[in-house]
Every structure is written in structure tokens, then in C-alpha cells.
Amino acid sequence: MNARALAEHVCRTLRGAGNQAYLVGGCVRDILLGREPADYDVATDATPDRVQGLFPHSLAVGARFGVIIVTDEADTGESVQVEVATFRSDIGYSDGRHPDHVVYAKSAAEDVKRRDFTINALLLDPETKEVLDYVGGRDDLRAGIIRAIGRAEDRFREDKLRMVRAVRFAARFRYAIESATFSAIPKLAPEIHQVSAERLRDELTKLLTEGAARRGFELLDETRLLAELLPEIARMKGVEQPPQFHPEGDVWTHTLIMLENLPAGCAPALAWGVLLHDVGKPPTFTPPSGPNGRIRFDEHTEVGTRMAEEICRRLRFSNDETGQIAALVANHMRFKDAPQMKQATLKRFVRLNRFGEHLELHRLDCVSSHGHLDNYEYVRRFLAETPPEQVRPPRLLNGDDLIALGFAPGPPFHAILEAVEEAQLNGKVNTREDALRLVQDSYKPASGSR
Numbered sequence: 001m002n003a004r005a006l007a008e009h010v011c012r013t014l015r016g017a018g019n020q021a022y023l024v025g026g027c028v029r030d031i032l033l034g035r036e037p038a039d040y041d042v043a044t045d046a047t048p049d050r051v052q053g054l055f056p057h058s059l060a061v062g063a064r065f066g067v068i069i070v071t072d073e074a075d076t077g078e079s080v081q082v083e084v085a086t087f088r089s090d091i092g093y094s095d096g097r098h099p100d101h102v103v104y105a106k107s108a109a110e111d112v113k114r115r116d117f118t119i120n121a122l123l124l125d126p127e128t129k130e131v132l133d134y135v136g137g138r139d140d141l142r143a144g145i146i147r148a149i150g151r152a153e154d155r156f157r158e159d160k161l162r163m164v165r166a167v168r169f170a171a172r173f174r175y176a177i178e179s180a181t182f183s184a185i186p187k188l189a190p191e192i193h194q195v196s197a198e199r200l201r202d203e204l205t206k207l208l209t210e211g212a213a214r215r216g217f218e219l220l221d222e223t224r225l226l227a228e229l230l231p232e233i234a235r236m237k238g239v240e241q242p243p244q245f246h247p248e249g250d251v252w253t254h255t256l257i258m259l260e261n262l263p264a265g266c267a268p269a270l271a272w273g274v275l276l277h278d279v280g281k282p283p284t285f286t287p288p289s290g291p292n293g294r295i296r297f298d299e300h301t302e303v304g305t306r307m308a309e310e311i312c313r314r315l316r317f318s319n320d321e322t323g324q325i326a327a328l329v330a331n332h333m334r335f336k337d338a339p340q341m342k343q344a345t346l347k348r349f350v351r352l353n354r355f356g357e358h359l360e361l362h363r364l365d366c367v368s369s370h371g372h373l374d375n376y377e378y379v380r381r382f383l384a385e386t387p388p389e390q391v392r393p394p395r396l397l398n399g400d401d402l403i404a405l406g407f408a409p410g411p412p413f414h415a416i417l418e419a420v421e422e423a424q425l426n427g428k429v430n431t432r433e434d435a436l437r438l439v440q441d442s443y444k445p446a447s448g449s450r
Contacts, residue, residue: 014054044086065085085111146177
């Protein structure tokens with residue numbers, strides 16, 4: 001059973017038990033726009049206890065707020081679920097996210113007033129296909145407008161993340177933010193820090209990977225959210241670059257062009273790598289010196305890598321994703337040296353974790369600046385023409401072999417094995433016998449080690 005089938009099944013079951021039930025929120029918006037919804041929500045007048053009684057496989061993850069998760073009862077192995085929320089009014093938001101008190105309501109008209117934007121407050125009767133609109137959401141969909149329900153400041157004070165969501169929806173759908181809704185965002189932008197790092201990270205990641213990252217970051221800047229959320233990115237504005245390498249303009253413009261070229265559905269680490277790859281340029285900017293001098297950004301990759309790691313820690317990225325994003329920043333300038341690399345160095349380079357993301361970041365970097373793809377094509381040819389077993393050959397020797405040759409275990413082991421692999425990758429050593437001969441000719445066991 002897919003998510004839509006499960007949602008319609010939930011509605012039928014609730015209605016069969018004498019309750020009201022509608023599809024609600026983003027799924028209705030997407031259905032009306034001809035898009036495939038990412039998930040489905042149901043609104044009902046049934047209480048959480050009533051919902052759980054009708055659906056034994058449900059999860060009471062948000063029962064305090066009238067929310068129950070119904071999972072697919074047919075044990076298919078797929079994680080299909082639908083969120084079922086009881087009609088309610090929310091009273092007070094002391095923590096800037098959760099209501100202090102929930103009062104259950106009897107009508108959908110009352111329930112939708114607590115939601116964020118008009119386009120997300122539509123209801124759909126799955127049987128008759130009738131759309132219920134109590135807040136003008138259909139008109140805003142037709143006009144391409146993101147409008148807060150009721151007073152915008154009230155909606156944003158209830159959950160500060162809604163400010164970023166307004167930006168994301170406007171970028172994703174190419175909509176305008178209604179003037180009163182827009183004006184409320186810069187006023188409340190300094191309060192965005194009340195939102196948890198994890199929620200901000202996830203919302204920014206969506207903004208980066210939904211195919212409208214450039215417009216999203218332009219709107220973050222226009223609403224003053226960028227300076228609050230990612231001041232390191234805001235500082236890119238006005239930082240000039242050498243025109244022979246970056247005819248497109250300053251670091252901010254270059255980064256925006258790269259974001260514009262990110263496709264929908266791209267890997268999150270790649271998107272963050274694109275955003276942060278030049279984050280080290282503003283603090284390392286050095287103006288031209290002398291008649292033939294040019295703008296320089298000495299050690300901007302090293303500085304940028306440390307900054308990227310700090311941003312990732314601030315946003316509570318996992319260690320794995322932090323490592324990948326930092327690696328993308330640290331290695332993005334190495335492609336210019338690829339044609340001059342030794343075979344061993346090049347092979348180790350292309351063995352970087354998720355190298356395809358490194359390669360794509362480099363391509364985007366080039367097409368968003370000087371346009372030259374020579375190094376990109378060189379590496380692509382190398383990957384196409386070099387068998388995987390030559391890029392990652394099996395080790396010819398190990399520590400036991402060195403002990404058998406008379407070497408005592410210790411720090412020299414690593415250096416010797418690295419030297420053997422270097423020779424192997426460069427094609428100078430091809431067999432175990434070659435490797436043993438190399439060690440015997442180049443290294444001598446310490447006296448008394450046997």
C-alpha cells in the first residue's frame with residue numbers, strides 16, 4: 001500500500017466510524033499543482049485515543065498535540081506512514097515551536113487557522129474530490145503567493161522556523177512572498193536562533209536540494225535571515241576575485257551561480273560543499289600588490305575547511321556528513337594539479353570517499369567561472385581508461401611479511417608499507433616478489449630485531 005492509498009484508507013475508516021476526515025496540508029497543495037506529494041497528512045475530528053483504537057498499528061509520537069502516526073497495517077516491509085491530526089486550536093507558544101496548550105476543535109475551519117501558510121491549509125475530501133478552502137489558499141496558489149494565515153508575526157512567533165519555510169516555499173514554487181508576510185521576516189529574523197540546530201539544518205538542506213537553491217539564498221539574504229543563520233556566507237558579498245579566473249564577479253555571485261546549477265535531488269553533502277567551498281575566501285582576501293599583482297586568497301582551502309567543519313558542528317551534522325563536506329572543501333582546488341600528478345597521487349586522489357561528488361563540485365566550479373573543463377575531462381578519462389583494480393590494487397605485503405623479513409613491529413612498518421604501495425601504484429612494483437625485493441634493497445632491519 002503506497003502513502004496515498006494508506007491516507008485514503010485512513011479517511012474511509014474514520015468516516016465509517018462516524019468521524020470527519022480529510023487530506024490536508026502540503027499533500028493537497030501538491031495534488032492541485034500536479035506534483036507528487038512527498039507525504040500525506042489527514043485531519044479529523046476523532047480524538048487521538050479514537051484514532052489509536054481504530055488503527056492498532058499506530059504510533060502515539062505526538063499524542064500530546066493531537067497527532068498520531070498510522071503505519072501500513074499490511075506488513076510489506078515498506079515504511080509507509082500517514083500523520084493523523086485531530087482538529088485543534090493551539091494556545092501559546094512559549095518555546096517558539098510547540099503549543100503550550102491544545103484545545104480540540106470540532107470543525108476543520110477552526111483547525112486550519114493554526115497552520116502556517118494559506119497554500120498549506122487546504123483540505124481535500126478523498127471520496128468526492130471536493131476542496132475545502134477557508135483561508136483563500138486556492139487563490140494564492142493561482143496567483144503564486146506565499147501568505148501567512150492571519151497575522152504573519154503571530155504565525156512566525158509560534159514557530160520561528162516558518163520564516164525559513166516561507167523562503168523555501170517561495171523559492172521552490174517560484175512564488176512571491178506576500179508583502180505583510182515578507183515584512184515580518186526581517187523584523188523577527190534575530191529570533192531564528194530559538195530554533196534547534198537540527199531543524200534549521202534540515203530546512204536549509206531542503207532549500208539547497210529542491211532545485212531552487214540560488215533563489216532560496218537570495219531570499220535568505222533579502223529577508224536578513226542569511227546573516228543570522230550563515231554569517232560566513234553573507235560575508236562573501238563584495239569580496240572581489242581575479243577577473244582572469246572569475247569573470248562572473250565576486251565570491252557571492254560565483255557561489256550563487258553554482259547553487260543555480262545544482263539539480264533537484266542532488267546529494268545533500270554535494271550541495272553543502274558547493275555552498276561552503278569558497279567560505280575561506282573572505283577571511284583570506286589579499287588585494288593586488290604592485291603593478292603586476294593580483295587578488296590572492298592564500299590558504300583559503302585550509303581556512304575554509306576549518307570553517308566548514310565548524311558550521312557543520314554548529315548545525316549538528318553527523319560525523320560522516322561533516323567529514324564529507326569538509327573533504328569537498330579541502331580538495332576542490334586539487335583538480336588543477338591532476339595532469340601533473342604522479343600516477344600514485346592521482347590514484348589516491350580518485351579514491352577519495354564519494355569521489356563523484358568531488359568531480360561534480362569541480363565541474364560546477366568551472367562552468368560557474370572561467371568555463372574551462374580540461375582538468376575535469378582529464379580526470380574523467382583517467383577513470384574511464386584505468387581499470388578499478390589498478391586504482392585500488394590489493395596490497396602485496398602486510399605486517400606479517402615485514403616481521404618475516406626481520407623487521408620489528410613499530411612506526412617504520414607504516415612507512416615501509418606506504419612506500420611499497422607507492423611503487424605499486426606507480427607501476428614500478430607488480431608482484432609480491434617485486435615488493436619483497438624492494439623492501440630488502442631499500443630498508444634494513446634494526447640490529448637485534450630478529
